[in-house]
Amino acid sequence: MGGGGTDGDGDWAVLPFPPRLADVTLALVGKVGSGKSATANSILGDDAFESKDSYRAVTGTCQKRSREFHDGRATRTVNVIDTPGLFDMDSTAEHVQKEIAKCMDMAKDGLDAMLMVFSAQSRFSSEDEKAIESIKLFFGNEVLDHMILVFTHGDVVGGESSWNKKLTDSAPAYLQDMVNLFANRVVLFDNNTSDMRQRESQLKKLFCAVDFVISRNHGRAFCNQMFTQIKEMHPVSMSNKEIYDDYLKQISKMVEEKLNSTIARLENQLHEEQKARQAVENNLREEIRVLKDRLKKAEEEAEEEAKPGSSCIIL
Incomplete structure (x- = not known):
């Protein structure tokens, strides 16, 4: 989980990043039980979203929370959008369209990064593969330039070295290809640790990946035609x-x-x-x-x- 980028870029740790965006918007997407809400809480530093290990949906609708933090250089605002399991097999078309609309409204200025969240302790299934392919079809291939892969339950798989070995030895070909494609945009997360140094370290890695995405896209958020139309349609007053x-x-x-x-x-x-x-x-x-x-x-x-x-x- 380091190394070159999708087009041969060097390690994100040594890239000369431009000034970081003061305001960053992230959307977390994944199946029920993947750990989206727990990851969102780790990013925000509190229990902003209800979270528990469950095969049933905890997040019923899109929610947005924000926090300010100091990254060692400047104070920044991160806006986190937690989504329900949009691409789960039991999600109805009506529910999906309603929640995608809400998510796009919450991020009407565009997404700086989309975090695809998977559980490292679960087998990467054809359903997971279809979720990525569905997002590509819906938003277009350019969404991949703004995507970061986050694997939760890092404590269960024994840390990064064990996880990397597991990926190399037994991960499906599709997942291996995605990890290679996203070499500098793959983050392993342990949302259960009480070790503050570890929490800070994994957050630093995540925001390095976020800043890498922002840098590669020249500071431009993902904002396709639908985002543009939504921004133009947005009411002047919300009252x-x-x-x-x-x-x-x-x-x-x-x-x-x-x-x-x-x-x-x-x-x-x-x-x-x-x-x-x-x-x-x-x-x-x-x-x-x-x-x-x-x-x-x-x-x-x-x-x-x-x-x-x-x-x-x-x-």
């Missing part, structure tokens, strides 16, 4: 509930349309993959049929030659 509710309905509609197009692309991609697999299977069946025909013909010829009087004898 009128009717106006604000109408605004939320509008952006929910935008998200719904985007989700529908994303689902359509996924279904089309799946259909094309199934067609390609079917073509391969058909080709294999044809090759097997040809081989069987050749084998049968060879056997028949061998039997014919083995019959009495089938050989030509020259006296």
Whole structure:
């Protein structure tokens, strides 16, 4: 968890970072039970979000909290958006579109970094892979430039050296590729430790990764066309509930349309993959049929030659 970046950059620890942003917005995304809320609390330094080890959702809706901290050079503000399990299998389309709309409203000026949170003690599944691919499809590939991988339960896996060995020896190919791609944007977190020095150390690593992302993107937050539209639509005043509710309905509609197009692309991609697999299977069946025909013909010829009087004898 160090080394080169996605395009051959050097170790983030020695990069000449520009002046750091005074105000940073982070969104935490991941499955139920991955440790999103606990990680958000570690970043904020208090129990701002309800958190517990559970396979049931603790975070029911997007929430945003902020704190000021001194990074050794200057005082900064970090805004943390904790999201529910947006890409869990049991999440309804209506719930997903509503929560994505809320998240984008909370980060209407854009996201400086998106933290994809996984549990280091759980097997990286096809569902985890689909979550990353769904985010890429929905937001576009450029979202990867703003993404950081955070693995929780660092205490369970025995620290970074043991975790790195586990990744190398037994992680699925997709996860290994992602870790290699995000070489300087992978952080192992222990949210249970009471060791303040360890807490400070892992927070420092996280913010080094955040500042690396900001540096690589020249200080520009992730802000695609939808973020721009949401910012333009945002009410001047938030005090009128009717106006604000109408605004939320509008952006929910935008998200719904985007989700529908994303689902359509996924279904089309799946259909094309199934067609390609079917073509391969058909080709294999044809090759097997040809081989069987050749084998049968060879056997028949061998039997014919083995019959009495089938050989030509020259006296």
